[in-house]
Amino acid sequence: MVAPRRLRLLSANIQAGSSTRGYHDYVARSWSHVLPAGNKRGSLDAIAQLAGSHDIVGLNESDPGSLRSGFTNQTHYLAQAGGFDYWSHQPNRSVGGVASSANGLLSKLEPREVIDHPLPGRIAGRGVLMANFGHGDDGLTIAIAHLSLGAASRTSQLSFIAELLHDHPHAVLMGDFNCSIDRPEMQALFRQTRLQPPACEVPTFPSWRPQRAIDHILIGDGLRCTGTQALAAAFSDHLALSLELDVPEVALR
Template sequence: MLSANIQAGSSTRGYHDYVARSWSHVLPAGNKRGSLDLIAQLAGQYDIVGLNEADPGSLRSGFTNQTQYLAQHGGFDYWSHQPNRRMAGVASSANGLLSKLEPIEVTDHALPGRISGRGVLLARFGSGDDGLMIAIAHLSLGANSRSVQLGFIAELLQDHRHAVLMGDFNCAVDRPEMQALFRNTRLQPPAFAVPTFPSWQPQRAIDHILISDGLGCSGARAMSAAQSDHLALSLELDVPDKALG
């Protein structure tokens, strides 16, 4: 599986681009389509992909639903998205799911926080207590808001023995709010940190794929998601057959 904050297809090659290329975050300029094609090539190598900051079809993306575009060009039969923040139709952001496996249910929930506009997308594979639950989230910058959001997510996942939580957490796993998540669910901290931000000189491990203790994994690594300011994070997940069907 793969988790990627794609920055709506925008290009950021250094901190100076946040200012010099700020127009690309609100206007349909730059080579966003080319970036999406590169991301689709990468995503297509995986069975399940979680997206953050995928534009669901606003001015800056040329009214292209980027999750749908990646599904079509990456070879995914199933996709879903959860639009979150909107800025007067000029720019919008979504969590997204791309899957080559058919989920039996997809739901979304608004996350609590001081500023509204973030959410968690849930996809269930398989049935009963052994089914696999995938959660995709993009958490707040502030620790207090993250703490409330992770508490909410913990309530959603606490009864699932086969669960995965992935996305842009905006914090490292050793933060106090993350420890509360681990105490209240079967999710486990990763064996080692994989820095993903900033993409041009990764120093912070803030994108994560967390799995429950009933699942096995290997091969965690970071790789370029076109020219996003985050590297994508991949993981090979060992899922029991009963969790998928």
């Protein structure tokens, strides 16, 4: 019997490299969300160091190259600085070219294909980025999403994602869900897919006093995970979520 391969996964909302160390910073440092000021490069370097100790990383709120990032594609920068051979991004929302946001993938394994899916919702600008590893129905699929704040939009978004992953034993869905596991829309996701609720919820928001578990890494019933923990992603307002994933070799062939 071939032993499963162990991979380290990380999900991080990086807030485009901005610094938020308390609720007051949302107002006092609001300029950092539209201007290329502050030590964003230093934040990215710290995030790259954290990411580099993982095999596959899902990013939310990674700026794809607008004014506030100094026109730096942050996903590309993190791939280079963190030692990832493969990367992809899904720009979702742009505010007049001043600020943009994207889902991002960093990987030390070569994906067979990467697919962008826009998500439904009352306001356009959300998406799910899917990377397939291996071949056939048993391949590993990594889906990275940043869901809406509103429950109605999240319900339609999770229903869409459930159609993509509905009978997949080796699926992983990670990202900023903006809700806890016990929400009705999350329970519907578990009923419609082979994704499993986590054994325990790990608070990730706000990063300076974590109280809410709204960032998740959900895995299919053909996978096993250990070592889930929350880690600081520089000075983002979210903690990153890390775990070790045991993947059957058949899912990576």
